[in-house]
Amino acid sequence: MTVTALTADQSSIQEYLKKISAELKGIDDAQKQEILAEINSHLSERIAELRAHGEHHPIDQAISSLGDPVELASQFVTEARTSHGIHSYAPWTLLRRAARAARSGTRGLLIFLIALFGYGFAVAGVIAAAMKPFVPGMGLWVWRFGMVWGVVWGVPPGGATKHELLGPYFIPASILLSFVFASGTTLLLRRLTKNLSFFGKWPHRIVGQNC
Amino acid sequence: MYLAMASNNRVHEDRWEAQLRKGSLDLAILAVLWDGRLYGLDIIRRLQSASLPLAEGTLYPILMRLKQDGFLQSAWVEAEAGHPRKYYWLTRSGRQRALGMAQSWDAFSESIAGLLLGMKNGAREQLK
Numbered sequence: 314m315t316v317t318a319l320t321a322d323q324s325s326i327q328e329y330l331k332k333i334s335a336e337l338k339g340i341d342d343a344q345k346q347e348i349l350a351e352i353n354s355h356l357s358e359r360i361a362e363l364r365a366h367g368e369h370h371p372i373d374q375a376i377s378s379l380g381d382p383v384e385l386a387s388q389f390v391t392e393a394r395t396s397h398g399i400h401s402y403a404p405w406t407l408l409r410r411a412a413r414a415a416r417s418g419t420r421g422l423l424i425f426l427i428a429l430f431g432y433g434f435a436v437a438g439v440i441a442a443a444m445k446p447f448v449p450g451m452g453l454w455v456w457r458f459g460m461v462w463g464v465v466w467g468v469p470p471g472g473a474t475k476h477e478l479l480g481p482y483f484i485p486a487s488i489l490l491s492f493v494f495a496s497g498t499t500l501l502l503r504r505l506t507k508n509l510s511f512f513g514k515w516p517h518r519i520v521g522q523n524c
Numbered sequence: 525m526y527l528a529m530a531s532n533n534r535v536h537e538d539r540w541e542a543q544l545r546k547g548s549l550d551l552a553i554l555a556v557l558w559d560g561r562l563y564g565l566d567i568i569r570r571l572q573s574a575s576l577p578l579a580e581g582t583l584y585p586i587l588m589r590l591k592q593d594g595f596l597q598s599a600w601v602e603a604e605a606g607h608p609r610k611y612y613w614l615t616r617s618g619r620q621r622a623l624g625m626a627q628s629w630d631a632f633s634e635s636i637a638g639l640l641l642g643m644k645n646g647a648r649e650q651l652k
Binding site: 344348350351352353354355357358359361378379380384385388389391392393395 | 563564565579580581582584585586588589592600606607608609610
């Protein structure tokens with residue numbers, strides 16, 4: 314192979330890689346370099362292979378087999394986003410995944426209920442802490458009404474015999490409890506939704522693993 | 525009119541097949557990697573030889589996702605060809621995932637096979 318041919322190979326490949334690189338939006342630089350290096354390696358290998366088979370336009374053929382650079386880049390971006398969904402710690406993303414799982418069967422529904430209650434308690438804790446300065450009756454109460462007794466995080470029922478447990482520690486305790494619920498639910502959901510069934514329960518949806 | 529309907533059916537068939545292939549690709553890739561380390565082009569060849577032709581550009585984004593999900597591990601290896609190749613292999617979690625997917629696949633294809641058996645028998649009866 315001549316030096317001119319090598320240069321032509323490189324310039325076509327570089328141009329193709331440049332187009333891909335420009336469309337890899339939202340992917341970090343290290344990942345981007347890794348993708349481009351792999352595509353470059355693939356093209357070099359294919360060109361050498363096609364050349365060995367006596368093809369007349371090995372570069373064009375190798376590039377066209379990989380497809381349109383914009384389309385290829387968008388596939389990388391889509392897959393990276395899908396994967397981000399699995400690795401995400403964002404409650405909203407996890408809640409959405411749990412909502413999707415709820416449609417797949419009993420296990421999915423259970424996961425969604427865990428998500429709903431877990432994040433629900435976390436939000437309620439923050440609201441209770443925020444309301445305490447304006448509603449002094451807010452607290453952790455043990456109450457008794459005749460033979461009936463109970464514990465309430467909030468305002469106890471009127472007319473009951475009651476005793477408040479936390480006093481001035483109600484606000485920090487509420488915030489701490491919210492944090493425990495939010496982080497516990499997040500970790501649990503990440504674990505539970507990671508290995509959801511490939512096809513889910515009937516009705517089957519033929520989608521990839523990250524359904 | 526007939527031609528338009530036939531062409532429409534063909535489009536639906538193609539779309540369905542494409543969806544079916546797309547949905548099975550993760551499992552096919554994990555299965556191909558079950559026996560050892562392979563690089564991209566090698567994976568494409570193995571899939572082709574198993575009558576699962578794959579658009580070359582489709583493979584790499586999936587490999588990236590499977591790696592990010594912790595199912596694959598990879599390393600660059602200097603090859604005799606003169607340029608490095610990126611080899612992939614299954615992680616422990618990838619093996620578990622492949623086995624889980626294979627079980628789901630078996631259960632799914634068994635259900636469909638049961639339905640198809642009834643459909644084929646019915647079609648045979650109609651032809652008689």
